[in-house]
Amino acid sequence: MSYFDAASSLPLHPVAQQALLAALDEGWADPARPHREGRRARMLLDAARETAAEAVGCRPDELWFTSSGTRALHTGIAGALAGRRRVGRQLVLSAVEHSAVLHAAAAHERAGGSVCEVGVDRTGRVNAREYGEALDPGSALACLQSANHEVGTVQPVTETAAVCAEAGVPLLVDAAQSLPWEAPPEGWSLLTASAHKWGGPSGVGLLAVRKGVRFAAPEPADERESGRAPGFENVPAIVAAAASLRAVRAEAGAEAARLRALVDRIRERVPELVPDTEVVGDPVRRLPHLVTFSCLYVDGEAVLQALDAAGFSVSSGSSCTSSTLTPSHVLRAMGVLSEGNVRVSLPPGVDEAEVNRFLSALPGVVDGVRAHVGAASLGSSAPAAGASSAPAEPTGSPAAPEPAEPAASALTVDALGKKCPVPVIELAKVIERVPVGGVVTVLADDVAARLDIPAWCEMTGHAFVDASGDAFRVRRVAASG
Amino acid sequence: MSYFDAASSLPLHPVAQQALLAALDEGWADPARPHREGRRARMLLDAARETAAEAVGCRPDELWFTSSGTRALHTGIAGALAGRRRVGRQLVLSAVEHSAVLHAAAAHERAGGSVCEVGVDRTGRVNAREYGEALDPGSALACLQSANHEVGTVQPVTETAAVCAEAGVPLLVDAAQSLPWEAPPEGWSLLTASAHKWGGPSGVGLLAVRKGVRFAAPEPADERESGRAPGFENVPAIVAAAASLRAVRAEAGAEAARLRALVDRIRERVPELVPDTEVVGDPVRRLPHLVTFSCLYVDGEAVLQALDAAGFSVSSGSSCTSSTLTPSHVLRAMGVLSEGNVRVSLPPGVDEAEVNRFLSALPGVVDGVRAHVGAASLGSSAPAAGASSAPAEPTGSPAAPEPAEPAASALTVDALGKKCPVPVIELAKVIERVPVGGVVTVLADDVAARLDIPAWCEMTGHAFVDASGDAFRVRRVAASG
The missing domain is CATH 3.90.1150.10 (Aspartate Aminotransferase, domain 1)
Structure with a gap:
């Protein structure tokens, strides 16, 4: 088996496993207790905080451990929004943030706040200037991932941090995907990450909040983690997470270069x-x-x-x-x-x-x-098809709605009720029967069709005319190759 | 070293350690993923849920894993209150619940809800009838621990559940202290517990919600744990927690009898x-x-x-x-x-x-x-002192406010600014100089004095007259022994 889903989760790093076993022996007690076992747990927790803070590039008293990366995001966003509630209630974020950010934004909206989503280009990257234009005097918080978890695109954090700083809006950087590889770029006000993304155990998130950033921890809170992460601290897992982060960072430079070449391939x-x-x-x-x-x-x-x-x-x-x-x-x-x-x-x-x-x-x-x-x-039905060459015959399969040759201008493919990828397949099957310059209408109510029919046009060189409700119109373009 | 703080946390049970190591190898992937590693994690998670549900006495689809017992309480209370918001906004709880319950109650109050605290007797036990009297048509949720974490008193859960059922109010039972020992009594609507109290790893709480109980999970939520516990499931720790719970329960009967005798001693x-x-x-x-x-x-x-x-x-x-x-x-x-x-x-x-x-x-x-x-x-200065016998001389230490014999009726001990146990010590030192029937006034602003001066009177047989602001009046009673 080859496990190629590292961005989702990783097995425990050997260093994390060692640290976990040691800390299960030494750090199982309540670090808030003054007795020997409690003091030992406290020392381990403090040391782990030092290690993690160094990897993040902050002071130990700017960093808290949460029960997951998701929890770090939820707490970070809610805390920063509450801390700046007097300033305003707008939350600005990129359209490609992790779902945990989107969930926090949705909750903020349902609670009466407003959310402004900044779009991305076709590579998934935000434009710092456009991001800056979304900020206004009522912006309480801006969120930007360091790199996208689905397509890998690195975001312009430094530039976005600069426009946020200029506008006086704190920037929360979700560093979940990049922290294992490198220290975050400068300029963040809040930062989050998740240990199981770097071979640490699950159950450990990081929330860093710079000194001076207004923050009001969501309720209910307790005295744990300075009131920012209620519930018994998971010291053994935290120790393992910190040890693992230091270990993967020590190897990150060489390993990044090696994997970069493999990904290029x-x-x-x-x-x-x-x-x-x-x-x-x-x-x-x-x-x-x-x-x-x-x-x-x-x-x-x-x-x-x-x-x-x-x-x-x-x-x-x-x-x-x-x-x-x-x-x-x-x-x-x-x-x-x-x-x-x-x-x-x-x-x-x-x-x-x-x-x-x-x-x-x-x-x-x-x-x-x-x-x-x-x-x-279908692979070669496109006018500008690449690797394959022979034009495909129309398949005339039962999926094509009209077995007889229809009037070109009236050609309609009924894919209502059909799920991805059927609407696109039916479009590809029928396009050969459309005269060059003619238009075919695809009826499709699958959500993916709104994305995939234009994308198909882009990839095959045909022209996307328009979409209206569930009807998508496509014009056949002459083969260019 | 003898570790006698089991109610706070326990080292990992050997069964938990074995299960954790196995599950770290097999269950580190995302259980929501359809690939092999994800399916393996999902199977482990499902099996752990079956095991935990059996120990709790509920269906597996009534039980969710949270990141801590505290989180289970916070989520359970917020979810039940939100689910019954149309009924009313009153939260009823005993005065001796865990601080996590009190924090949730305080948050509820700050958000505009009301809280009704039911008192306990001198053993720390609530009275089910009195609990029932606190319920009213606007009661959204009642909370009662199965047993107290500080003094060990077992609460009348079955009787309280009956009065709650009669009033149509769901009862949340915090079973953190008792679940390692026995299945919870019948009658709960929601139930919470924490794995590190039974030798499971920290980072795992249980939240059980009976089918039919109205529940609206606090936001933000995601698709994890049926929307009741956002963030990546901590499968290895959950597996270890469930295995450990089963193991400690298998030994609980015999071990409880043995420890009961030691505690009696x-x-x-x-x-x-x-x-x-x-x-x-x-x-x-x-x-x-x-x-x-x-x-x-x-x-x-x-x-x-x-x-x-x-x-x-x-x-x-x-x-x-x-x-x-x-x-x-x-x-x-x-x-x-x-x-x-x-x-x-x-x-x-x-x-x-x-x-x-x-x-x-x-x-x-x-x-x-x-x-x-x-x-x-001071041990024998009391009129009804037990083991020790010789009456103590007044120490005349500088702590006693009046070296010269004062007028008995005007005797005042100024312990303002002094912390526990000083006010009580000064009272005990001066009481010998008070004529039988005379009154001494203790001035003390330490919060503990409100509790400890009456308790001292109760224990020593002197009469607590009254308290007014920072002034506590005590009448000397003749020695009875």
Whole structure:
């Protein structure tokens, strides 16, 4: 098995395991107690705080341990908003933040606050100037991830911090994905992270709040972690988390360079090996270990299952793999294809041979899924198709709504009730029957279609005319190749 | 070292350690992911839920894992209050609940809700009928611990559940102290507990909510734990917690009987060995492993330190050992002495010889502290003094406010600004100079004095006349012995 879902969670780092076992022996008592066992736990907790603060680049008394990265975000956002309530109630965030940030924003909105979402470009990157324009005198807090968890794009934190500082708005940086790799850029007011992303145990998040930042911890609170994280401190896990962070950082430089080269290979080879595939995210300003691509005419769940059967564990932002049945909000914000989405995030120490094995297996896996949904021959139907060359015959399969040749201008594909990737497959099947310059209307009520039909046009070179309700109009463009 | 603070936290049970190590290998992935590692984590999580549900006595789909017992209480209380907001906003609880409940109640009050506290008797026990009288049509939730964490008194949960059911008010039972020993009594609507109290790892709480109980999880929420505990599930710790709960329950019957006998010995011997000591809490309806007593004329912190130096780790509810400088709210609600308070909670497997060693060491420890504060000879100044016999001479120390014999009716001890146990010591020193039937006024602004001066009167047989502001009046009673 090759586990390529490092951005989701990692097995315990050997250093973390050692530290955990030692701290389970020495640090199980209540660090608030004055007795010997309590004092020992307190010393371990203090030492872990020093270590973590050094990795974050803050003072130990600016850093608190929470029960998860999610909790750190929820507490950080609520605390900063409450601390600046007199200033205003606007929360500014990028459209591609982690769902924990979006949940906190939704809660803030339901409680009467306002939320301003800053869009991203097609690589998933915010523009610091645009971010600055979203700030206003009522902005209480700004949030920006250091790097995106789904597509790996690194955000312009330093530049955004500068515009926030100019506007006098504190910036919370969600450093969950980047903290294992490097110290966060300067300029943050609050910072969060999660230990199981760097080989620490789950159950440990970090919340750092710079001195001077107004903060009112959400209630109920207690005396633990200076009132910012109620409940018995999980000292053994905290000790393991801090030890692990120091260990992975010591290896981060060399390992980042190695994984960066492997990811470059994936970014380059996948579009060559698998036709009609789009690699998304910034190719350069990105996390070292993460790459995401989407494949036309397949559903993400089937690809995941087939990769799983072939021995590869990956993740997907396709709608069919989520409980909400909507595509990842990150892919939506980027305006890129969501169907057949695959995120590969390499764990530290991954073998180069594993990556090569993945590249060998992927084409067969995607072909197999495409064949299963009757889309095997669609790969070359595009006017500007890349690797494959022979124009496909119209399949005339029962999925095409009109077996007889219709009036070109009236051609309509009824994919209502059909889920991703069916609407796009049906569009691809019918496009050959549309005269060049003619328009086909696709009726589709699947949420993913709003993303995938324009993305299909972008990838195949046909022209997306417009969308109105559940009707999407596409004009056939002459083959350019 | 003898660790006698089991009610605070326990080292990891060997079964928990084994389960944790196995689950760190097998259950580190995200249980929400469909890949192999994710499915394995999900299976472990499901199995742990089955195990925990069996120990709690509920269905697996009625039980969620939180990041701590405190978090389970905060979420349970907020969720139940929100779920029944249309009914009303009153929260009913006993005066001796865990501080996490009191913090949740305070937050509820600050948010505009109302809180009704039900008092307890001198053993710390609520009366179910009185509890029922506190319920009204606007009661949204009632809270009652299964047993008290400071004095061990078991609460009448079944009877209270019956009055709550009659009033149609859901009852949340905080089972943190009793769950390791036995399945909770029937009748609860919500139930909470904490794994590190039974030798599981810290970082795991339980929240059970019966089907049909209205519950609206506090925001922000996510899809984890059915929306009731946001953030990445801590699967390895949850697995260890469940395994440990099953293991301690298998041993609980025999171990409870053994510890009960050891605690009985402490309850019996301490007042014999240490004069002017009161054992508090219900002597029969109590946790098997826990006993609390208070010693006149000493401060709890000094006793804790001296016991720590002698190799015993215990806890205290005295004001001088808490960050708030007020005595434990439990002792206050019971109206018992708070000075020199010592809680002994025996860990499973404790050696009988350790308990005997403690009983041998305790008198010397308390004597040493009393001598240090100049209270060594006060033990027999009481009219109804027990073990010690010779009447003490007035010490005439500088602490006594009036070296010359004052007019009896005007005798005043000025202990303003003095902290526990000084006001009581000064009272004990001066009482010999008060004629029988005469009154002494103690001026004391330490919060503990409100509790300890009446308790001193109760213990020594003198009459507490009244308190007015910082002035406490005490009438000397003739020696009865």
